[in-house]
Amino acid sequence: MSAPDALLAGADATPPPPWGLVGFVETAPHIYRTCEALRDAGYKKFDAHTPFPVHGLEHAMGLKPSRLPWIVLVCGTLGALSALAMMIWMNVIDYPMNIGGKPFLTIPSYVPITFELTILFSAIGTFFGNWGLSKLPRYYDPVMRHSSFHRATDDRFFVSVEAADPNFELARTRALLENLGVKDVEEVAP
Amino acid sequence: MSASPAQAELAPGAYEYDQSLTLDESPATRPPLVLGAKNFHDITEQVSDIVERRTPRPWVLLLVAAISLFLVLQGSLYRLVTTGIGEWGNNSPVGWAWDITGFVFWIGIGHAGTLISAILFLFRQKWRTSINRAAEAMTLFAVACALIYPVFHVGRPWLAYWLFPLPNQMTMWVNFRSPLMWDVFAVNTYGTVSLLFWFTGLVPDVAMLRDRAVTRGRQIVYGILSFGWRGSHRNWLNYEKAYLILAGISTPLVLSVHTVVSMDFATSVIPGWHTTIFPPYFVAGAVYSGFAMVMTLMLMARRAYRLDNLITIRHIENMNKIILATGAMVSYSYIMEFFIAYYSNDPYERFHFINREFGPMWWAGWTMFTCNALIPHLFWFKRIRRSILASFIISIFVNIGMWFERFVIIVSSLYRDYLPSAWGYFHPRLVDITTFGGTFGLFFSLFLLFSRYLPMIAASEIKGVMPEANPHAHDPTGEHATHGPDLLEAAHVRT
DSSP states (O other): OOHHHHHHTOTTSOOOOOSEEEEEESSHHHHHHHHHHHHHTTOOSEEEEOSSOOTTHHHHHTOOOOSHHHHHHHHHHHHHHHHHHHHHIIIIIIOOOOSTTOOSOOHHHHHHHHHHHHHHHHHHHHHHHHHHHTTOSOSOOGGGGSTTGGGGGTTOEEEEEETTSTTOOHHHHHHHHHHTTOEEEEEEOO | OOOOHHHHHTOTTTTOOOTTOOOOOOSSSOOOSSOSSOOHHHHHHHHHHHHHSOOOHHHHHHHHHHHHHHHHHHHHHHHHHHHOGGGSSOBTTBOSSHHHHHHHHHHHHHHHHHIIIIIHHHTTOGGGGGTHHHHHHHHHHHHHHHHHHHHHHTSOGGGGGGGSOOOOTTOOOOOTTSHHHHHHHHHHHHHHHHHHHHHHHHHHHHHHHHHHOOSHHHHHHHHHHTTTOOOBHHHHHHHHHHHHHHHHHHHHHHHHHHHHHHHHHHTSOOTTTOOTTHHHHHHHHHHHHHHHHHHHHHHHHHHHTTOTTTSOHHHHHHHHHHHHHHHHHHHHHHHHHHHHHHHHOOHHHHHHHHHHHHSTTHHHHHHHHIIIIIGGGGGGSHHHHTOHHHHHHHHHHHHHHHHHHHHIIIIIHHSSOSOGGGOOOOOOOHHHHHHHHHHHHHHHHHHHHHHHHSOSSOHHHHHHTSGGGOTTTTOSSSOGGGHHHHHHHHHHHHO
16 A cells, blocks of 8 residues: 555554455466465465466366356357348248249248358357456456556466455465465555 | 475476477477477567567558558549449449459458468367467458458449348348348358457457557557456456357358358359359368468568567468368369269350360469469478478469459359350459459558557467466376365465
8 A cells, every 4th residue: 555545544544455465476387286275275266367378277266167158059049030030020021022933931041141140149149248257348457456467468477366255364365375486475455 | 586395396497498399290299389499478579579669661661552552442442433333344244253253352361360260279270379360360351352342333332231131111121032142141240250259369469568558559549459358367267268169150150151152153043153062162262262361471471570480380381281281172173063064964064164264264264273273282292381482472373363263253154154145255444453453452551550550479379389388387297186285285384
């Protein structure tokens, strides 16, 4: 917490509790083991911030698989059904047109557009579902307050533990992180 | 910094490559995908430097040239719209000519980008990471060029939205039984999905540029484009799933797009068009032409931005193998078309294929056959596959050959079909030529701007395929699960 913030909060007020602890390690195997250790110590509200997806880190962190496929399944189904509904309603019910004496309801000729709209709806569902599940875009996140967090997209592997975690205890969690070899463990403000 | 047991085990330098490693493919010793003793930071520097360095003079000159050519396109389209579609040489009996040729040519180019980003991803071809971003961008820009043709061929482009099923005062709807209608949906879906896929891939790398940004403008623009990405593994989990799903749905999509394009022709009754081989033949040809364009572009970018360590001879050889494979499919299709024409006993079909190679447009037929079905077979020789100069020259031949393929299929089928009294010939007019040349201006303008302002190499993906990205790199036992409690125990003892 910086000096002006303390002044604003009032001289006699106790500083507000930090959002959590953030530090980094320098290799992929190291972040993997750090996450395993945090998971095994019972932490739930912790995260890893890495420049690329470290393979299998979700197992080390004890995360459940993404729910994204269900969103995509719903969107894709919706795409197929709306394509069929659109074509049948427009070309068979609302304004049937006699073209070369062909039947009005011709399912085979509806296949390509049904297929394309299934893909289109699935892709849109994937795109927005992905960002929605990750709560992005967002303007700010407390982990960004760490003094070298800009290297999380470069070559450092950050780990953050939230104070909201029931196991969190400032001194003990800090000692655990430091003993795991996590460097520059900093308290970050919310 | 205190040395914990974990760190002692992870001594730096342990991952350095043997510089003398050859690039020969051998199942026993896979060559590295990135050459030189590179670490993650070096990749960041190299990829960001392309964007952050002072504007290179040659880039400015190329951009000026590309934009000039783009202005030629705008002028041609202005002339076309104000005078009429007759400014193109299309006329009965050749109602489709350079316009649809250009459309199919550009859509086909795009297919390689999707193949690299989706199909090679599903096949776990990790070498794709060096070229996929640029190839995906190429897809988008090629689709943009392709869309110009149908939009302007409607004659009154401000009414092009009539292609969509929208309510109107005549209460009529579009005809969903027409393959041209299928094409509207296929190409628009393709463009949209390619854009979403490309943008999703860009976010982590734009975040990298944001975190390095020194100017206010870059901080704001890259800050907005990166969506507040902070590499959280909880986000990566959704992100990787999204990437896999997008790859999974793009794969059938890319096959369907050129299938539908081929149905524009195959569902008609014109000799030379009315064949069932068209869908696979068109898809193979699309990938083939697209890979040739990727090769042309990447060899230029590799030279200009000194990317030799990221785009290695191995990458070039792999691309050449795909060009060879798809080229072989195209060669097979050409020969099969002739065989089926003979075997069908249909006099019109037979006449068409004799006319294609020996009629008044014999030169187009033979250019197509030579460039596509003969020259690429030089890639059977390893020395040619691994020669940069040969790869570049052959890729240009394929680009030319594939344009001629579309021209031959479209024009030589139309100018002499059933009734000799209705035969004609096709001569391109000036606006045909300037329109097609101008699309290259649009394409290269977009590509140059992209290479300058966005990360043209997928840095986060390259980092992910480097040996030190493996979280179990230093597990002699391979039983990583046991490490957690051990380390935890050690940590608690000292707490």
